[in-house]
Amino acid sequence: MSPENTPRLREPRRRRDVLPETTVARLPGYHSVLSAMAASGLATVSSEALAQASGVSSAMLRKDLSYLGSYGTRGVGYDVEYLIYQIARALGLAQDWPVVIVGAGNLGHALAKYGGFASRGFSVVGLVDADPDTVGERVGDLEVQPMAELEALIERTRPAIAVIATPAEAAQAVADRLVAAGVRNILSFAAAPLSVPADVEVRTVDLATELQILAFHEQRRTGRADMTEASA
């Protein structure tokens, strides 16, 4: 980035292409709703209708789309196909991204076979596990590789993303090896804060925490005596 005309002093909003993280997180949803609309033959859609179908407000939708550019027509709405194309381009949906999964337990196993990835442009190209009993097992058309092969596997397949599906205790060590091997994007299912260099993107999905958050709401709703209830 920054070809020859380097920014003068401090650039006011870095480049032009910085989408807020919250916007990026919503774009896949718009894309999938639009795809369904296109499949049902819809040619044009208003921000109101698309927002409704996506479960957001129309103001937020228009704001989100405005970061991509001006692809709507006032008084008319958005061309469905064209908007699909623009969102796909922004997200990098055009290409196929190779993914390596570390940990072939229940979750790693399920993720490797998960159809939802392939359909959205991700190919699981490798699956490794520390347990010798699991190594060699066939999962879909992959064979579980030994942990020792991790670096060689990354070297060979050059994954854009690595998924950590190991126990929490192993997660940091795995992350360190992934980073050292050149991986810059990690999706972790381990309930442990990962420490990585600033240029590495990490997203953590902790399934038990998700349930915990819901349990908290349930507890509040049913008014557990020790928590709420103290009013006269």
Add this chain to the structure above:
Amino acid sequence: MSPENTPRLREPRRRRDVLPETTVARLPGYHSVLSAMAASGLATVSSEALAQASGVSSAMLRKDLSYLGSYGTRGVGYDVEYLIYQIARALGLAQDWPVVIVGAGNLGHALAKYGGFASRGFSVVGLVDADPDTVGERVGDLEVQPMAELEALIERTRPAIAVIATPAEAAQAVADRLVAAGVRNILSFAAAPLSVPADVEVRTVDLATELQILAFHEQRRTGRADMTEASA
């Protein structure tokens, strides 16, 4: 705060026990870090040390904890055991929450067997699937029930939370049935916006979207020609 002197007109911050959603989402992390500390014999911890280990700033940690009450000692720090107890109480970790899973495909299967739930107070008490070939299959010590049994299962087990692990197309219909049967907390893995009454809590985890967000960053990092790069 305010035991008998109930707030006059509009209460300024609803009750007293409203934790910001962001705070609730971080409490499980603090709890697990503290548990590890307790296991290693640590009796007391400062906000600085706990924050560091949890991957947040000490200011944010203190703010989060202050919503629960004043459980630290100035000049000293927090008593590890006591803080564990208070967080557990706030989150509802004391009790065991029954969970029903709808959809016994790759993901539902893995979730039913996932050890991370049991260890955090959740018991999977039922697993249903629409596919007659899957019904009757044994998963852990559960047997996959037919979809028609959903209401009866809920009636019998009274789950605090239901997990939707069906294809996106089926998700809304499943949610409707869950809500009608009395479920008030839903964790959905289906990439579809669910429409539910206001008193129903829904959390959506879309695995493909998580990868998509990372792919976006990878694309930006490697500077795909069509996205950025247009400057003179």
Add this chain to the structure above:
DNA sequence: TAGATTGTTAATCGATTAACAATC
């Protein structure tokens, strides 16, 4: 008392919502 560290208030930052001028 001197040093450490909490709990809280105020400042900052970012994201969402509302409103409307531009324009099809």
Add this chain to the structure above:
DNA sequence: TAGATTGTTAATCGATTAACAATC
């Protein structure tokens, strides 16, 4: 032209960070 709807600006809201007085 009259009606519809975008793209954007300004207002609001909420969450994070900084700072520090209270207090162990």
